[in-house]
Amino acid sequence: MSTVRTVTADGTAGVVGFARALRAAGVPAGPDRVAAFLAALGRLDPGRRRDVYWAGRLTLCGGPDDLERYDRVFAAFFDGERPPRRVRPAVRPVRPPAVPRAEPGERTTEEGGEGPTATALASATEVLRHRDVAVLTAAERAQLNQLLAVFALDGEPRRSSRRRPARRGGVDPRRTVRELLRRGGEPAVLLRRAPARKPRRVVLLLDVSGSMAPYADALLRFAHAAAHGSRGRTPTEVFTLGTRLTRVTREMARRDPDAALAAVGAAVPDWSGGTRLGETLRAFLDRWGARGTARGAVVVLLSDGWERGDPALLAAQMRRLARLAHRVVWANPRKARPGYAPLAAGMAAALPSVDAFVEGHSLGALERLAAVVRGADGA
Amino acid sequence: MTWPAHGTPPGWTTPAGPSCGPLPVTSARAGAVGPHGPGAPSSGPATAPAASGIPAAAPAAGAAAGIAGPGQMRARLEETGYLVDDGLAVACYLALTLHRPIFCEGDAGVGKTALAHALAEALGAPLIRLQCYEGIDASQALYDWDFPRQLLHLRAAEAAGVSDPGTLEGELYSRRFLLARPLLRALETSPSVLLVDEVDRADDEFEAFLLELLSEYSVTVPELGTLRAQSPPVVVLTSNRTREVHDALKRRCLYHWFEHPGFERELAIVRRRQPHVAARLASQVTAVVQCLREQDLVRPPGVAETIDWAEALAALGATELDADLAMTTLGSVLKYREDAERARSLDLSEILATRAGGSR
Numbered sequence: 134m135s136t137v138r139t140v141t142a143d144g145t146a147g148v149v150g151f152a153r154a155l156r157a158a159g160v161p162a163g164p165d166r167v168a169a170f171l172a173a174l175g176r177l178d179p180g181r182r183r184d185v186y187w188a189g190r191l192t193l194c195g196g197p198d199d200l201e202r203y204d205r206v207f208a209a210f211f212d213g214e215r216p217p218r219r220v221r222p223a224v225r226p227v228r229p230p231a232v233p234r235a236e237p238g239e240r241t242t243e244e245g246g247e248g249p250t251a252t253a254l255a256s257a258t259e260v261l262r263h264r265d266v267a268v269l270t271a272a273e274r275a276q277l278n279q280l281l282a283v284f285a286l287d288g289e290p291r292r293s294s295r296r297r298p299a300r301r302g303g304v305d306p307r308r309t310v311r312e313l314l315r316r317g318g319e320p321a322v323l324l325r326r327a328p329a330r331k332p333r334r335v336v337l338l339l340d341v342s343g344s345m346a347p348y349a350d351a352l353l354r355f356a357h358a359a360a361h362g363s364r365g366r367t368p369t370e371v372f373t374l375g376t377r378l379t380r381v382t383r384e385m386a387r388r389d390p391d392a393a394l395a396a397v398g399a400a401v402p403d404w405s406g407g408t409r410l411g412e413t414l415r416a417f418l419d420r421w422g423a424r425g426t427a428r429g430a431v432v433v434l435l436s437d438g439w440e441r442g443d444p445a446l447l448a449a450q451m452r453r454l455a456r457l458a459h460r461v462v463w464a465n466p467r468k469a470r471p472g473y474a475p476l477a478a479g480m481a482a483a484l485p486s487v488d489a490f491v492e493g494h495s496l497g498a499l500e501r502l503a504a505v506v507r508g509a510d511g512a
Numbered sequence: 513m514t515w516p517a518h519g520t521p522p523g524w525t526t527p528a529g530p531s532c533g534p535l536p537v538t539s540a541r542a543g544a545v546g547p548h549g550p551g552a553p554s555s556g557p558a559t560a561p562a563a564s565g566i567p568a569a570a571p572a573a574g575a576a577a578g579i580a581g582p583g584q585m586r587a588r589l590e591e592t593g594y595l596v597d598d599g600l601a602v603a604c605y606l607a608l609t610l611h612r613p614i615f616c617e618g619d620a621g622v623g624k625t626a627l628a629h630a631l632a633e634a635l636g637a638p639l640i641r642l643q644c645y646e647g648i649d650a651s652q653a654l655y656d657w658d659f660p661r662q663l664l665h666l667r668a669a670e671a672a673g674v675s676d677p678g679t680l681e682g683e684l685y686s687r688r689f690l691l692a693r694p695l696l697r698a699l700e701t702s703p704s705v706l707l708v709d710e711v712d713r714a715d716d717e718f719e720a721f722l723l724e725l726l727s728e729y730s731v732t733v734p735e736l737g738t739l740r741a742q743s744p745p746v747v748v749l750t751s752n753r754t755r756e757v758h759d760a761l762k763r764r765c766l767y768h769w770f771e772h773p774g775f776e777r778e779l780a781i782v783r784r785r786q787p788h789v790a791a792r793l794a795s796q797v798t799a800v801v802q803c804l805r806e807q808d809l810v811r812p813p814g815v816a817e818t819i820d821w822a823e824a825l826a827a828l829g830a831t832e833l834d835a836d837l838a839m840t841t842l843g844s845v846l847k848y849r850e851d852a853e854r855a856r857s858l859d860l861s862e863i864l865a866t867r868a869g870g871s872r
Contacts, residue, residue: 173610176606176610177602178581184602187598187599188606191599191603191606191766191767191768192766194769195759195762195767196617197617200769294645295647295649295717306659307656307659310660311659314666314684317666334755368755424752424753425712425752425753449850
């Protein structure tokens with residue numbers, strides 16, 4: 134309790150230090166939230182741990198993901214022996230160094246055709262491993278610009294229940310009568326309205342496991358371009374799948390692709406790990422999909438379908454997903470290889486629930502994917 | 513914080529006023545229109561304190577309602593049969609004193625909407641509910657002009673030979689032709705509790721509009737003037753996270769995440785909400801639901817389902833739960849075929865023996 138006392142004595146400075154520690158841990162405790170926190174403390178007893186805890190949790194957090202981080206920082210800040218200023222490095226999420234997984238040899242050596250060459254593969258893996266995207270080569274930047282210029286991932290349009298003024302359609306009583314009143318009650322033109330068309334939500338589920346490592350960087354950039362290319366029109370959600378599910382929509386919101394990818398790199402704990410598609414897909418459906426994120430949406434899975442878990446689980450989850458989503462698109466970079474057959478256990482299990490099965494290995498293939506998402510015939 | 517400095521602090525303890533009280537209007541067009549209705553309260557000063565990040569030291573609404581702190585808030589809510597934990601008590605207390613909306617998120621059936629009902633009952637204020645849906649707009653949420661009556665009035669005035677267009681216009685756009693929708697009604701009624709239910713179902717346009725309303729607690733009707741709430745309503749927003757609500761809206765709010773309650777708490781809630789259910793049955797039902805929640809279900813049952821189940825069993829005249837009875841009434845708790853299958857594979861009689869046996 135003594136630490137709490139010193140913080141109250143220190144007043145605002147202590148609160149601001151706490152907020153800094155929270156921001157370092159990824160909780161969006163901005164200045165206005167801090168102001169609300171101070172106002173809340175003014176109404177409560179800042180000497181009581183419980184009051185300080187709840188005042189902060191209610192005002193500084195903005196989502197369920199924040200709560201666990203908040204608890205951790207709160208414990209470190211108010212209970213730990215460390216002085217507040219030194220808390221910051223301690224609470225920074227420490228990503229365990231990615232251990233190079235021993236992949237089945239054939240999967241890396243079989244890269245050919247339009248896939249990356251061995252050196253490009255190595256460098257891409259290196260970039261992924263360390264997420265040092267600040268130093269981009271000119272070639273990568275050119276490739277990125279090309280992607281950005283080409284891509285606007287628009288969802289398939291659907292009728293929204295919001296109506297807009299239109300030339301033809303049902304009579305719009307509100308505007309008609311307003312017009313009528315404007316003319317002093319004389320019957321005037323009938324104004325009409327029609328349902329607006331809105332693009333469907335696009336949900337990108339990105340496999341970041343070891344077997345997808347050669348494609349992960351390009352696909353992340355694709356996801357970033359997709360999230361920005363039609364900004365404000367198509368709502369886009371991005372998740373990464375690996376051994377666990379991570380929502381990276383917030384990180385992707387950064388305009389600068391390098392900054393966005395760096396943020397994603399910091400947020401995703403399971404780079405180049407194994408794949409448990411079934412489990413992570415279930416986590417997605419439980420936490421997001423079934424609540425509505427996937428409902429009526431175009432869901433795009435970017436994965437090679439290598440599943441380390443139980444294929445039956447993946448099949449069940451894919452059926453769930455297919456029931457929720459408007460359209461399930463699976464983009465598999467390995468589909469382009471000559472003689473490819475969906476023999477990977479996961480892929481074979483998932484395929485019956487997939488509406489469109491496309492390639493995803495090159496820029497051209499991604500363009501094709503964008504067309505499928507837009508509603509073109511995908512089969 | 514947005515009511516006039518000399519305004520009456522809201523009297524939470526008094527019973528609900530008329531649902532559609534007179535409208536204190538700071539007229540935008542002085543002379544043309546004025547406050548309407550008999551005994552309209554004096555309009556607020558034109559320069560009302562601007563809403564800032566830090567609420568001004570306004571008279572504490574909680575104090576006026578006789579609520580001195582979170583502990584008392586909790587007691588008041590529990591009187592209504594709604595059991596709250598520390599966090600929610602603090603949230604409700606802060607919502608009253610800081611005039612910030614409570615943003616409730618959590619699984620379905622954990623008591624988000626029930627919180628608004630309980631708050632309304634505890635404060636003796638009417639509950640005004642706005643159910644959000646896609647495409648909801650200002651004319652459905654805030655106000656609309658009563659066009660048919662306006663037209664009728666116009667015809668009547670013409671027939672009577674009214675010639676002064678200024679008067680006629682003032683009459684046409686007066687409060688009596690304004691249809692108050694939930695948001696305007698909440699601003700007009702004080703005290704009141706405003707429930708904005710499932711805000712994630714509305715679209716971005718509506719969210720932006722809501723943000724403006726919730727930061728100022730005032731509404732400007734171009735033809736009429738600006739209405740500022742005498743005392744801001746207590747606002748409860750709920751979201752099922754079908755999509756992420758914009759951060760700008762969340763920032764205005766107190767964020768509370770609803771967890772599933774533990775056994776003791778859930779049992780207390782069931783007993784409180786369904787007093788006629790036998791104690792043993794209530795504890796058995798709660799134990800089974802708690803166990804089901806630990807299973808890997810498509811949709812884990814909420815407290816609402818526990819209460820429903822207890823009620824259903826009591827309606828069947830049961831005083832004790834056995835595995836067969838549980839299986840036949842499982843539809844009250846589990847709403848997915850996969851979940852029901854999963855539950856059938858569990859050994860319920862063992863759960864009943866081990867879990868509920870001790871908590872008789």
